[in-house]
Amino acid sequence: MPARGDHDTRRADVAEAVWRVLANHGFDGLTLRAVATEMGASTGLLTHYFATKRDLVRYAHEIAAERTDARPLRQADEPGLAALRVALVNVLPLTPEAAAMSRVWVSFWDAALGDDILSEAQRTRYENWRGRLQACVEAAQARRELTRETPAADVAVEAAAFAHGLVVQALFDPVRLPADRQLGLLENFLSGLTNRR
Amino acid sequence: MPARGDHDTRRADVAEAVWRVLANHGFDGLTLRAVATEMGASTGLLTHYFATKRDLVRYAHEIAAERTDARPLRQADEPGLAALRVALVNVLPLTPEAAAMSRVWVSFWDAALGDDILSEAQRTRYENWRGRLQACVEAAQARRELTRETPAADVAVEAAAFAHGLVVQALFDPVRLPADRQLGLLENFLSGLTNRR
Incomplete structure (x- = not known):
């Protein structure tokens, strides 16, 4: 049995290897073998951590x-x-690191659509994100930067849609x-919102 | 050796089974075994058609x-x-059939991001779609329905982004x-475009 410290180190190694596989190959390329190769370990070792692909x-x-959630975010x-x-701006693939993260999430959508628990997690994640965007829109309405004509909740869906749809296009056509x-x-999108009557 | 007709029938069966696997499980769930099960055939039969997963x-x-490309499209x-x-409207998941098609494409993004040839195919597909949207925007500008302030090519990217980002959110939260x-x-998005100065 490994000492406690070794165990924690190994867990951190697994986490890092899983992330590198995701960043380079997405969820589609995520296999025990790929993670093992990334770690320079045997597939057998990984079956100790993960009984199934799921x-x-x-x-x-x-x-x-x-x-x-831990990445450095720009602050307004x-x-x-x-x-x-x-x-x-915080969700756009503006740097190689941000593009890797975007690529992981776009690939996650496929994995999530085929798994009820992950699908629910993604639904909740979207809901939370739209909630944060909605709070920004409500503040902008209160400051008269945006019209109240369109409900803040609708603008939040629209802004999330614009950003994620741009992410996908940018990943395929950098x-x-x-x-x-x-x-x-x-800026076009935002000035479009501010010019709405 | 099967008669020509049998051969064509079998090819059509394979195509139908592949489509059903995609519609139900996405590219993430696409395996020779899943296609074989869908056809009530052996995995061995399918290796005759597909040497590799790729x-x-x-x-x-x-x-x-x-x-x-063959689906019935609404005409303007x-x-x-x-x-x-x-x-x-033609790309939104408004019906179960359209949602199945959207789900296939969202899942395809993951497969495409890990494969140079498919990535190029997706890039070209986006370019062609944006070209068609841009033609609509240019016509709208000529009819003075939209301002020329934002270049038509930019509005095309924005419209494609809005639509695909909405597709993803709708798939996760119908x-x-x-x-x-x-x-x-x-309609909010479109009236936002028409109200731009």
Whole structure:
């Protein structure tokens, strides 16, 4: 039986290897063998941690959520529209690290659509994110930066849709959609919201 | 050796079984075994068609593209904004059949991000779609339904982003985003475009 410290080190190694497989190959490429290769370990060792592929996928989702929630986020100087802008900037694949994270989440959608528990987790994650966007929109409405004509909850869905749809296009076409163009498109979208009657 | 007719029938059976696996389980659930089970055939039979998993995935992509391109599409009565609206309506998961097709494509993104040839196919597919949306936007600008302030190519990316991002949210949360709400959100988005200065 390994000493406690070894055990924790090994768990951290597994987490890191799972993340590297996700970042490079997505959930589609996530197998015990791929994680073992990444660790320079045997597949047998990993079956000690994950009895089934589903266990591995669910664990990988936890790792992805932890790393995403712990990543450094830009902070807005002001509430309202400025905060909405930053919240959307924070999900765009503007750097290689952000692109790797986006790629993991886009690939997770496929895994989640085929698994009730992960599907529920993704639904909740979306709901929480839309809630945060809605709070920004409500503040922007209170500051008269945005009209109250469109309900804040609807603007939140629309903003989340715009951002994630742009993420997917940028992942497939980084040449046509580099960081500066993504940011320009975001400004178009936001100025569209502010110009609404 | 089977007669020609038998051979064609079997090919059609394989195509149908692949589509059903995709619609129910996505690319993540696409295996020779799943297709064989769907056909009531042996996995051995399928290895005659697909030497590798990659062959199966690429074939499944062809089937998905064929079925998508052959599906009945709503037609616009007029060019310009009306045509843009219909083009976006045509990709929303408003019916169970459309939701199955959306689910296949969202799951395909994962498969495509891990395969250079499929990634290129998806990039081209996006480019073609954005080109069609851009033509609608240009017509809408010529009809003075939309301002020329935002370049048509940018509006096309934004519209594609909005629609696909809404597709993903609706797949995960059909209760909060049923067909009528999706259509309402689309109207918000379009009236936002027309109200831009």
